[in-house]
Amino acid sequence: MATFLYRTGRWAFRWRRLVTFLWLAVLAGTGFAAAQAPAPPDDGFALPGLESQRAYDLMDERFPDSGAHGASARLVFVAPDGEKVTATRHKAAIEKLVVEAGGGSQVVQAVDPFRAQAVSADGSTAYSTVTFEAEAADLTEASREHLERAVARARDTGLTVETGGDALATQPAEGRSAEAVGLLVASVVLLVTFGSMAAAGLPLLTAVIGVGIGMTGVTALGSTFGLSPTTGTLASMLGLACGIDYALFVVSRYREERGRGHVPREAAALATGTAGSAVLFAGLTVVIALAGLTVAGIPMLTKMGLTAAGAVVVAVLICLTLVPALLGFWPDAVLARRTRRKARGAKGAERDHGGTEDNRGSRWARLVVRRPLPVLLLGVVGLGALAVPAAGLRLGMPGAEAEPTSTTERRAYDALAEGFGPGFNGPLSIVVDTEGTDDPEAAVEMISRRIAATDGIVSVSPARFNEARDTAVVTAVPSTAPTDAATIDLVKTLRGDRPAVEVRVGATYRITGSTAVNIDFAEKCRSALVPYLTVVVGLAVVLLLLVFRSLLVPLKAALGYLLSVLAALGAVVMVFQHGYGAELIGLEQTGPIMSMMPIFLVGIVFGLAMDYEVFLVSRVREAYVHGERPGQAVVSGFRSSSRVVVAAALIMTAVFSGFVGSVESMIKVIGFGLAVAILFDAFVVRMAVVPAVLALLGDRAWRLPRRLERLLPDLDVEGGRLTREHPTVVPSPDLTRIR
Known part of the structure; x- marks a missing residue:
């Protein structure tokens, strides 16, 4: 695999103009198709096989002319304090509104609350239901405006009139603010990490192209496959986050290979063969986890999972082809300014012979290796305490009670x-x-x-x-x-x-x-959660067994993943169910957690956790295979990869945190849950628990029964063969090591 990707990167670097043109052509093509496509359908979901869905189906069959599929508006009248809606002037205003509303185009009927006995016992409140012949998406502006004008005239009489239902539902105007916040923070993190505007901008550019292709593709196929705007939200989240992270890994490895003395084309090929192999495997885990959402048997969840999986596939393909192509246009621009300055001043005496200088990652790893047991206990106990509230998790679907009071x-x-x-x-x-x-x-x-x-x-x-x-x-x-x-x-x-x-x-x-x-939807999601979690954890063990050729490392990774997921669920319960710190994120109403959220969390965090596991532990294994002692191999692995993993985790957290500002409670809880899950998994599990466990296990971490070793294929995810075939050269003054 590493050899194939090496050749792919070398080809993309050489034919960079063709590769770039092809990707831009794909973006233009999907954009044109999206512009010509019919409007996507409204949000909604079906629950095949459940009692509530069967009852709805029976109503559709036996009441064909009931207008059950038409839009409706519920008009709620509240009299001023101390007064009643049955007072003469208030009653007259309400009856006038009902008559006006009933005369609108597309209106089937408007119910008089006084004839329908829709008045509260204390007389303070009444309601009327206006039913339309068309669905909400098919209502004309004239129909909406007619009802809105009638409501406004009733309000002028002193009545409080509020509207519920889907006919006049408020559409949140969020634009792309969430993505903009994520991109802004990602830009800062990348600039600090790389010290180069070009190096920081390249992952952002490729990620935006990937998200553009993914989202225009969703719009273009929306009417064909029933993909609503909400369906594409998860694809937008993951496409942006994974696109930036994957490009970050390849660009970082390219800079490292340049620092080892390789010419630009060779460095790009090696980066694609080594870091690209890890990107391919990591992307595969995310895709499998998202595609696995089909096991829940919920059409809406299946669409969201498959759409997001498609966005991740695009991100991986762009990372393996467009990134090395763009590196061909600016082979030196992505290097740190200090490195280029040293090259121009011929200060090449400070050379890299394998990257043995200490950095923050190696110093942190050395601290953990010296005190592995306290670090392990602190991490496990801390996450375990956060996971306790997850035992009280209640699932449900947010309704109007979760909307802002505005x-x-x-x-x-x-x-x-x-x-x-x-x-x-x-x-x-x-x-x-x-x-x-x-x-x-x-x-x-x-x-x-x-x-x-x-x-x-x-x-x-x-x-x-x-x-x-x-x-x-x-x-x-x-x-x-x-x-x-x-x-x-x-x-x-x-x-x-x-x-x-x-x-x-x-x-x-x-x-x-x-x-x-x-209630049925929540129960279906709850019943699917444990089987899905079992499949995901089992998949993690199998995949990591193939990658690291070890029994204990996959087990450690799976247990760490479970710990971070449960801790994240506990944090979600504390904030969204119990209200701790709810005001800090603009949450106005606590209650059950969105039914689909735990399944999303399990699937997405699995893929991202395996990303960090592969990028960190593969470098540790590489050092161990080359003869270093277990503790020193941990230090060497963290020296090479911790900085990039930290940057990737911060970017992921920033992207997901941008969605916490959404006014839609569903998007808010997903963004919050994913953000805290990434923080827990990357900074507690991968950066603390993992090195502590590896230090405690020592040589046992890398043992594999001989019979099993012969059966397992050697995937060479860390690109060991490429390293042997393309050894480090002594760097010339213009190839000084990147710091």
């Missing part, structure tokens, strides 16, 4: 909860299938009475039958909020009592509604 959707949610009770925002829909029943009305009535008698149910609406009278829908309002643990228990109770009820009435029923859908 949005009208959140204020409408709060007004309804205060006026009608916390469970009003998450009613349960009971879909009763009476096909083949002798007396459908009696069967539905018995089911309604049984549900109404269940503890935790506040009210049950009259049944609504379809035209064929073989299906009815009943709405039950819980006494607790949609994300409350008591509501989850209530749904489980209703489903647990169902078999006995169905036997008595001779009809079947299913529970759905947004609350039940979210």
